[in-house]
Amino acid sequence: MPFDAAVVAQHARAIETAPWFAATGLPFSDDERRALAELAPRIARVGGWAQARAVADDARANAAYDADAREAAALKAQAESAAGSPAVLRALSAVVDEGLPVFFGCAEAALARAGLHDEELSRVAAGAVGEAVYRAALAAATAHPAHRFIGVAAAYAIGRWPLARIDDVLYML
Amino acid sequence: METVSIEVKTVAELANAPAEYREAASKIVRSHAINELYGAQVFDEPAVAFAPTPYWKWLTCRVAMEEYGHHQRFFRLGQKMGIAPETMIPGKTDKRPLSIFEFTMRSWPEFCVIKLLADMAEIIQVEDLMECTFRPLRDEAAKTMPEEKFHAGFGLRSCTELCRTEDGRRDVQAAIDALFPGMPAFFGQPRSKNNALYRKWGLKQHTNEAMRADYLERARVLVEDKLGLKLPAPA
Numbered sequence: 289m290p291f292d293a294a295v296v297a298q299h300a301r302a303i304e305t306a307p308w309f310a311a312t313g314l315p316f317s318d319d320e321r322r323a324l325a326e327l328a329p330r331i332a333r334v335g336g337w338a339q340a341r342a343v344a345d346d347a348r349a350n351a352a353y354d355a356d357a358r359e360a361a362a363l364k365a366q367a368e369s370a371a372g373s374p375a376v377l378r379a380l381s382a383v384v385d386e387g388l389p390v391f392f393g394c395a396e397a398a399l400a401r402a403g404l405h406d407e408e409l410s411r412v413a414a415g416a417v418g419e420a421v422y423r424a425a426l427a428a429a430t431a432h433p434a435h436r437f438i439g440v441a442a443a444y445a446i447g448r449w450p451l452a453r454i455d456d457v458l459y460m461l
Numbered sequence: 462m463e464t465v466s467i468e469v470k471t472v473a474e475l476a477n478a479p480a481e482y483r484e485a486a487s488k489i490v491r492s493h494a495i496n497e498l499y500g501a502q503v504f505d506e507p508a509v510a511f512a513p514t515p516y517w518k519w520l521t522c523r524v525a526m527e528e529y530g531h532h533q534r535f536f537r538l539g540q541k542m543g544i545a546p547e548t549m550i551p552g553k554t555d556k557r558p559l560s561i562f563e564f565t566m567r568s569w570p571e572f573c574v575i576k577l578l579a580d581m582a583e584i585i586q587v588e589d590l591m592e593c594t595f596r597p598l599r600d601e602a603a604k605t606m607p608e609e610k611f612h613a614g615f616g617l618r619s620c621t622e623l624c625r626t627e628d629g630r631r632d633v634q635a636a637i638d639a640l641f642p643g644m645p646a647f648f649g650q651p652r653s654k655n656n657a658l659y660r661k662w663g664l665k666q667h668t669n670e671a672m673r674a675d676y677l678e679r680a681r682v683l684v685e686d687k688l689g690l691k692l693p694a695p696a
């Protein structure tokens with residue numbers, strides 16, 4: 289399996305311009321509904337940030353989270369066996385570098401639009417999107433263009449926050 | 462020891478500073494670059510797996526990124542100062558990271574206690590740099606501080622949360638007992654020659670002994686007054 293650092297760099301460059309969290313709290317459009325339907329058998333819209341916190345803090349979401357973490361580790365191992373650990377680390381660091389100021393700023397702005405200021409929840413949201421973009425870049429760079437990580441990151445990139453998968457329902461802010 | 466009145470406003474001005482000043486400033490920058498990255502690698506990143514729900518996993522993930530960002534800040538400053546990059550990366554240099562990183566973290570409560578007690582130690586170190594005579598270092602310290610304060614606050618909030626149950630209290634106390642005795646060593650040896658040089662040039666303001674005493678009192682307030690637990694004796 290190859291590892292294409294240029295693909296990671298593309299993902300890193302795209303971070304600055306996406307409308308992260310801009311659609312949180314809004315009803316789904318028809319286009320969104322169609323795009324999100326690919327991610328899980330059922331999508332449940334979460335209406336606000338307080339409810340989002342509760343859903344993300346639900347231990348029933350751990351099974352799906354842990355499965356994704358194992359998948360991410362497997363992709364990283366593939367990348368490292370193709371290109372060596374330092375090269376993979378160097379490439380993926382760009383995602384963290386680019387994302388550090390952008391994700392937190394966008395989360396804070398979205399919370400502010402809802403009349404809220406919450407440093408912790410802004411960081412949780414920023415951590416979530418950071419992780420999702422990192423994993424999507426990893427999947428794309430290891431030649432898995434239809435990987436579910438890419439679909440999840442695309443949901444973030446249209447301004448949503450996929451919060452938790454519990455059984456066959458994906459909760460989305 | 463005599464103190465020298467000096468202020469170095471930019472990295473370019475550093476070239477005109479005495480060799481002893483340049484060497485001392487480099488040592489501080491190198492040590493921060495190494496320790497910020499090593500801390501993220503041995504504590505924050507692995508802690509994501511221990512965190513109890515996605516909420517705490519993502520928060521931990523963000524904190525790991527911020528620690529990495531701190532490393533990047535000191536690393537970039539070091540590069541501008543002409544410090545060899547490989548001497549600012551743990552594992553590539555013979556300069557060892559601080560001894561607290563030898564603590565083997567095994568659980569979520571241990572990570573919460575690390576944020577509570579180790580990030581407080583980091584805050585005291587960074588506070589000391591806020592009056593540093595090398596202004597670029599002072600500026601990086603000022604940028605780092607709000608995040609370090611959040612990390613220590615995260616430690617307190619997560620420990621407080623855990624302490625709501627009997628089992629959680631026991632786990633947090635056990636983690637404090639395991640981690641805390643090694644913490645005061647973070648502040649270096651008493652009567653340290655390096656520290657004397659840093660103070661001579663105003664790169665640092667306080668002796669290792671004073672920072673250690675400040676830390677012991679702040680740790681006592683956190684553990685005993687805020688959490689209602691017991692602070693063990695330092696090693």
Ligand SMILES: [Fe+2]
Binds near residue numbers: 497527531
């Ligand atoms: Fe830090």
Ligand SMILES: [Fe+2]
Binds near residue numbers: 528608612
């Ligand atoms: Fe920190």
